[in-house]
Amino acid sequence: MSAAFPIAIVTNSVTPAPETWQALDALEEAFIASGTAVERIHAVDDATSYGRLTTDNSAVVYVVDPRALRGDDEAPMLALREFVRVVRGQNERLPIYLFGEQLTARRIPVDVLSEIEGVVNAHEDTPQFAARSIQREAANYLAKMAPPFFKALIHYADDGAYSWHSPGHSGGTAFLKSPVGTLFHNFFGENLLRSDVSSSVKELGQLLDHSGPVADSEVRASETFRADHLFFVTNGTSTSNKIVWNSCVGAGDVVLVDRNCHKSILHSLMLTGAVPIYLQPTRNRAGIIGPIPRSEFDPAEIRRRIEAHPFIEDGDATPRILTLTQSTYDGILYDADEIKRTLDGHVTALHFDEAWVPHAAFHELYAGMHAVDDRRERTTDSLVYATQSTHKLLAGLSQASQILVQDSETRHLDRDIFNESYLMHTSTSPQYAIIASCDVSAEMMRGVGGRALVEDALTEALEFRRAISRIGRELPEGDWWFDVWGPESALSDGALQREDWLLRPGDDWHGFDGSVDDGFTMLDPLKVTLTTPGLSVNGEFADRGIPGPVLAKYLAEHGIVVEKIGLYSLFVLFTIGVTKGRWNTLIAELHRFKRAYDQNAGLRLVMPRFVAEHPEYRGRRLRDLCDEMHAAYREHDFANLSTDIYLDDPEMTMLPADAWAAMIDGEVEHVPIAELAGRTTAVLLTPYPPGIPLVVPGERVSELIVEYLRVESLLVDEFPGFSGDTHGLASDGTRTVACIRE
Numbered sequence: 001m002s003a004a005f006p007i008a009i010v011t012n013s014v015t016p017a018p019e020t021w022q023a024l025d026a027l028e029e030a031f032i033a034s035g036t037a038v039e040r041i042h043a044v045d046d047a048t049s050y051g052r053l054t055t056d057n058s059a060v061v062y063v064v065d066p067r068a069l070r071g072d073d074e075a076p077m078l079a080l081r082e083f084v085r086v087v088r089g090q091n092e093r094l095p096i097y098l099f100g101e102q103l104t105a106r107r108i109p110v111d112v113l114s115e116i117e118g119v120v121n122a123h124e125d126t127p128q129f130a131a132r133s134i135q136r137e138a139a140n141y142l143a144k145m146a147p148p149f150f151k152a153l154i155h156y157a158d159d160g161a162y163s164w165h166s167p168g169h170s171g172g173t174a175f176l177k178s179p180v181g182t183l184f185h186n187f188f189g190e191n192l193l194r195s196d197v198s199s200s201v202k203e204l205g206q207l208l209d210h211s212g213p214v215a216d217s218e219v220r221a222s223e224t225f226r227a228d229h230l231f232f233v234t235n236g237t238s239t240s241n242k243i244v245w246n247s248c249v250g251a252g253d254v255v256l257v258d259r260n261c262h263k264s265i266l267h268s269l270m271l272t273g274a275v276p277i278y279l280q281p282t283r284n285r286a287g288i289i290g291p292i293p294r295s296e297f298d299p300a301e302i303r304r305r306i307e308a309h310p311f312i313e314d315g316d317a318t319p320r321i322l323t324l325t326q327s328t329y330d331g332i333l334y335d336a337d338e339i340k341r342t343l344d345g346h347v348t349a350l351h352f353d354e355a356w357v358p359h360a361a362f363h364e365l366y367a368g369m370h371a372v373d374d375r376r377e378r379t380t381d382s383l384v385y386a387t388q389s390t391h392k393l394l395a396g397l398s399q400a401s402q403i404l405v406q407d408s409e410t411r412h413l414d415r416d417i418f419n420e421s422y423l424m425h426t427s428t429s430p431q432y433a434i435i436a437s438c439d440v441s442a443e444m445m446r447g448v449g450g451r452a453l454v455e456d457a458l459t460e461a462l463e464f465r466r467a468i469s470r471i472g473r474e475l476p477e478g479d480w481w482f483d484v485w486g487p488e489s490a491l492s493d494g495a496l497q498r499e500d501w502l503l504r505p506g507d508d509w510h511g512f513d514g515s516v517d518d519g520f521t522m523l524d525p526l527k528v529t530l531t532t533p534g535l536s537v538n539g540e541f542a543d544r545g546i547p548g549p550v551l552a553k554y555l556a557e558h559g560i561v562v563e564k565i566g567l568y569s570l571f572v573l574f575t576i577g578v579t580k581g582r583w584n585t586l587i588a589e590l591h592r593f594k595r596a597y598d599q600n601a602g603l604r605l606v607m608p609r610f611v612a613e614h615p616e617y618r619g620r621r622l623r624d625l626c627d628e629m630h631a632a633y634r635e636h637d638f639a640n641l642s643t644d645i646y647l648d649d650p651e652m653t654m655l656p657a658d659a660w661a662a663m664i665d666g667e668v669e670h671v672p673i674a675e676l677a678g679r680t681t682a683v684l685l686t687p688y689p690p691g692i693p694l695v696v697p698g699e700r701v702s703e704l705i706v707e708y709l710r711v712e713s714l715l716v717d718e719f720p721g722f723s724g725d726t727h728g729l730a731s732d733g734t735r736t737v738a739c740i741r742e
Contacts, residue, residue, distance in 0.1 A: 680740040
């Protein structure tokens, strides 16, 4: 580990006396002689460089310019203070030492002294003694770096013990008995395979009963995320959602569900037999999902809907759970504090599906816009759950997820009952690398580091938005460029302001008409919707347009894969891993697409792999294809049709669980699209994009949905390889839907 984390010596362009340089060289030689690597950095002059020092060094020795102490030049002292401030803003534990001549507490400012581990004056102590002192603190820092589970896993993998338990590859040795296995071993490496172990390894603790180092890490993570309870989950937030539901929802319970929820919530409806009341979000005509109006959370409105529901006999029933998608797929966040105050005691459990906002607890921009935070007011009666995908915006491996719980003043989580549901949905053979990534991604957010990581991501997202806007303004009048969906006020130079990102009625940028409540929701700046010419947020088609699927295919061909594709938009996700190089590369590729479009370049030249897969496009040109697809979208009014199908309120003829049971019993028939209107579906019918179900099992299919499926079929045939598909249609190519037998 010491080789991976050298000690950094930062001279910052200092020009001390030659004898001081000699003492510094002697200190460096003492480090190297005792086995410690050294990184000499001669000029550090910006916050980005300072931040890099905090990630891969075990200590920092900062050489103080003599002018900083003489007082005849303010610049060196300001540089010292800035260095310490920025480093401590990223890492409060990294040892910092000052090196120089006649460094004393009388001459070093208090704000610097309070943040450093010590000083080394040239020629006072031997280089060997000074080196040992710094190495001791560096070793302590490294020893405390890994959180409990990851530390135990490193120790186990390094121990070299023979494996007599599953998995059968026995620490990777099985792979070495086969050529293709050796290829696999070499690709993933020794550490991953040595750490892929069975739950039989007691010293690592148990995920299933939350014991040992696993439990220690979950407790530590709960402190980091300011929750009363936190549980790691190794098979995604889809499973986290099902664990929450199965722990507190039973057959016949009334539940409140965001209509545009993730399909795992709808699967939970089928599993539990609950009776859903759906809360309906708005949308704009560009297909962007908006918020559920504030009025839908009114307890009186909820009571009215319970009393009117044909499947609810007890009009006084208390909803067992509310599940809200926080944020929406397009980045809309609700005022969670207000929702908790409004529904406290009116719903037993408040569940916020925060798959896309595990970062919100770590920056003041999101204050009150996430569910669990022990710094904010606690509910009186309702339990609060949040399920988060730490693999989406934080640093977890795929499937890394976690469940956060906040007790109310009167109701506490029953961990035994909860864990029975946890056991129902969790593998008895969890992947330990995923557990370790849950542990490490939480540790990365601990202390000042969490805010620094989120601040960096916000800065990059804002710079990207502003760069796209600036390029558009600088092009000649009448030329075209891309745009970003969001408030214009946020695009001017200046600091990030929460007020800019709040949705307000009357603002024309969002396109949600009068369904937006003042200050109730905000747009997360990290969720960037890049729009292409051709369609307004009000559903008006331009004369020419660039469909999003064409741009997405082009970008994928050139090494850029986006999160979600709309008819005239791409969704770009800014995570804590996004860098300036990455988003500037995207902008450069957008310029190349523009040039290819303007030149009407042949698809065979700019998208050769796609044309090889779809030879029917050989000889076609980029702008011509965009024109043809845009004309087809406009002819069928496909953008408005794609929005209207989600604004319908489908008729529920049976509970989702009953429809599922009927399908299992074979009480279904496969109905072609032309005969689908009025039939009750037995499956989720889910167009991709955007991946939101149109109908839930047990609901009737409307004429409008049939029209959408008909147009979609035409577009699939006319533009193979570009159009989306609808899950729930038969996979054998017949384009039928499993419906309840009549």
